[in-house]
Amino acid sequence: MSGRLDGRPVVPSSGRLRPLGIGEVEITGGFWSERQDVNSSATIAHCHDWMERLGWVGNFRAAQEGRLPQDRSGVVFTDSDVYKLMEAAAWETGRSGSTDADERFTALAEVIAPVQESDGYLNTFFGRSGQPARYSDLEWGHELYCYGHMLQAAIARARTGKADLFVEVAKRAADHVCEAFGQGGIERVGGHPEIELGLVELARLTGEERYLHQATLFVDRRGHQTLADIHWGRSYFQDDIPVREATVFTGHSVRALYLAAGAVDVAVETGDELLLESIIGQWERTIARRTYLTGGMGSHHDGEKFGDDFVLPPDRAYSETCAGVASVMLSWRLLLATGDSRFADLAERTLFNVVATSPAPDGRAFFYANPLHQRVSGVVPSPDTVSNRASSSLREPWFAVSCCPTNIARTFASLGAYMATVDGAGLQIHQYANSRISASLDDGRPVGVELTTGYPHDGKVSIRITETDVAPWSLTVRVPEWASDAWLTDGGERRRVGPGAASVQRPFVVGDQIELELPMAPRWTVPDSRIDSIRGCVAVEQGPLVLCVESVDLPDGRDVGSVLVDPGQDLDETEGKVVAAGRLVEIEDRRWPYIASDGPATGADISVPLVPYQGWANRGPSTMRVWLPTIEPD
Numbered sequence: 238m239s240g241r242l243d244g245r246p247v248v249p250s251s252g253r254l255r256p257l258g259i260g261e262v263e264i265t266g267g268f269w270s271e272r273q274d275v276n277s278s279a280t281i282a283h284c285h286d287w288m289e290r291l292g293w294v295g296n297f298r299a300a301q302e303g304r305l306p307q308d309r310s311g312v313v314f315t316d317s318d319v320y321k322l323m324e325a326a327a328w329e330t331g332r333s334g335s336t337d338a339d340e341r342f343t344a345l346a347e348v349i350a351p352v353q354e355s356d357g358y359l360n361t362f363f364g365r366s367g368q369p370a371r372y373s374d375l376e377w378g379h380e381l382y383c384y385g386h387m388l389q390a391a392i393a394r395a396r397t398g399k400a401d402l403f404v405e406v407a408k409r410a411a412d413h414v415c416e417a418f419g420q421g422g423i424e425r426v427g428g429h430p431e432i433e434l435g436l437v438e439l440a441r442l443t444g445e446e447r448y449l450h451q452a453t454l455f456v457d458r459r460g461h462q463t464l465a466d467i468h469w470g471r472s473y474f475q476d477d478i479p480v481r482e483a484t485v486f487t488g489h490s491v492r493a494l495y496l497a498a499g500a501v502d503v504a505v506e507t508g509d510e511l512l513l514e515s516i517i518g519q520w521e522r523t524i525a526r527r528t529y530l531t532g533g534m535g536s537h538h539d540g541e542k543f544g545d546d547f548v549l550p551p552d553r554a555y556s557e558t559c560a561g562v563a564s565v566m567l568s569w570r571l572l573l574a575t576g577d578s579r580f581a582d583l584a585e586r587t588l589f590n591v592v593a594t595s596p597a598p599d600g601r602a603f604f605y606a607n608p609l610h611q612r613v614s615g616v617v618p619s620p621d622t623v624s625n626r627a628s629s630s631l632r633e634p635w636f637a638v639s640c641c642p643t644n645i646a647r648t649f650a651s652l653g654a655y656m657a658t659v660d661g662a663g664l665q666i667h668q669y670a671n672s673r674i675s676a677s678l679d680d681g682r683p684v685g686v687e688l689t690t691g692y693p694h695d696g697k698v699s700i701r702i703t704e705t706d707v708a709p710w711s712l713t714v715r716v717p718e719w720a721s722d723a724w725l726t727d728g729g730e731r732r733r734v735g736p737g738a739a740s741v742q743r744p745f746v747v748g749d750q751i752e753l754e755l756p757m758a759p760r761w762t763v764p765d766s767r768i769d770s771i772r773g774c775v776a777v778e779q780g781p782l783v784l785c786v787e788s789v790d791l792p793d794g795r796d797v798g799s800v801l802v803d804p805g806q807d808l809d810e811t812e813g814k815v816v817a818a819g820r821l822v823e824i825e826d827r828r829w830p831y832i833a834s835d836g837p838a839t840g841a842d843i844s845v846p847l848v849p850y851q852g853w854a855n856r857g858p859s860t861m862r863v864w865l866p867t868i869e870p871d
């Protein structure tokens with residue numbers, strides 16, 4: 238096993254682009270750096286504290302001491318949250334050298350390792366006297382899902398230079414899975430995909446083909462109805478039709494997206510181009526018809542599911558934080574496989590408007606669901622209370638099902654690994670943040686750059702060459718799909734660049750400066766008229782940020798339900814805030830609302846302030862909406 242520090246969550250053996258890891262891309266300041274710092278100083282400890290307090294770590298101690306099942310706490314898959322915390326701690330140790338994160342990882346590994354049984358099985362909910370038998374509930378038991386997160390934690394540990402105890406635990410668990418679920422074993426799948434991408438990555442880490450083979454079996458088996466028909470149907474866990482025959486993502490959003498990410502991994506490692514094309518096709522239709530403006534996915538609270546095409550209600554948006562994380566994971570894999578910048582476009586949209594929306598500024602409270610319209614002001618939650626509901630109206634400190642906070646923690650700790658890639662010809666920068674990149678091209682030539690930017694609030698990105706040899710190479714930047722008026726300056730030459738990839742190819746010398754200018758004027762966005770729930774509304778975006786109206790910015794305590802805007806007038810910016818011309822209408826409580834006898838409201842008479850959606854509810858209880866009804870001009 239390699240103990241080399243490369244710090245990459247995903248290391249395909251082939252593909253259009255080669256990922257750079259957290260050892261090669263350092264985020265040095267600004268928007269994402271602040272979130273990484275809060276993650277390091279607050280969120281990781283916050284998650285660990287809650288899991289100790291609620292007994293989720295204690296479940297492993299109870300297992301060691303023979304106190305299960307009577308002393309078991311939490312839902313069936315709490316083991317997975319401990320593993321996701323460990324993955325976050327591993328990346329954080331690699332990213333910042335945090336001894337706190339390192340000690341947390343080691344302490345957790347020491348609690349967990351003795352619980353592993355002699356054949357590699359490890360789970361606190363199943364298999365003991367008084368507990369359900371192993372693999373007796375593949376629909377809901379989540380044993381394979383928990384292993385998937387265990388493998389990802391171990392991979393993070395190994396790829397940050399510490400191939401220690403826990404990596405051996407994970408290998409033994411993976412060997413057990415291959416034994417139990419291989420040909421002639423239990424020829425079924427788990428109800429929640431996740432094991433697939435863990436197994437492929439372990440195969441990449443160790444060179445052991447059997448892990449890849451097992452992941453391929455799981456992907457091929459899904460869709461053949463080996464799971465029971467449940468209340469939501471087998472599409473809930475993507476077991477209704479074979480993966481390669483599906484045409485769009487369906488069912489539980491996080492399940493669908495983890496499965497797609499694992500299927501891309503399998504396709505890339507086995508050279509299965511048809512499988513890869515199928516996933517790309519499913520992604521395309523999902524983007525065209527089943528994705529929110531924020532990049533959020535999953536429009537049904539019931540079943541945490543994708544809706545049918547164009548079912549995207551803003552107020553009932555589920556848009557789970559974990560689905561945002563899973564979507565970024567999928568986008569990254571598709572970007573590496575194809576080099577197509579539209580995958581990085583979606584990753585950017587989702588990172589800024591779903592992933593960054595979830596945590597509070599102090600990193601100690603989270604949104605689970607991310608609706609685009611809050612009709613009722615929330616109640617400030619107690620910092621000591623566990624929320625039983627995913628649909629909180631303000632960020633909550635913890636949840637009975639708490640998949641989202643640890644998903645945020647592991648994503649922020651490893652975020653540097655989602656920013657840039659290399660290939661034989663040069664360096665590609667996909668996401669913009671103050672950062673230092675130092676890497677080698679495929680042929681070993683050194684390349685290095687330093688990015689300076691105020692992104693996402695400022696569209697200017699300065700890139701200074703810090704390492705190069707004398708031979709030419711290409712520096713490629715992504716021009717986002719929304720950037721209709723972007724400019725690239727190299728030396729004295731300034732040229733207009735369209736959305737997609739823009740490159741400078743030449744011999745560089747250290748100190749050379751390239752500048753990208755992305756348009757940051759606020760802009761009106763109009764939805765496809767087939768999205769019934771927002772027909773007739775408009776939204777405002779600025780750069781990569783989706784904006785919203787919040788009631789705390791409206792006069793006289795008015796609710797966002799009274800706001801109309803005039804998209805015929807230009808958006809303005811005053812005192813750092815975007816404003817739209819608009820009007821506040823009286824809401825008559827006693828009138829039948831379907832008579833248009835008064836005609837449409839006309840005439841803007843106020844300025845409606847708009848703020849970034851990702852920061853909504855940070856100023857306390859508020860109503861909020863992204864999609865705004867319109868008024869007729871005078």
Ligand SMILES: [Zn+2]
Nearest residue numbers: 557559640641
């Ligand atoms: Zn979640």
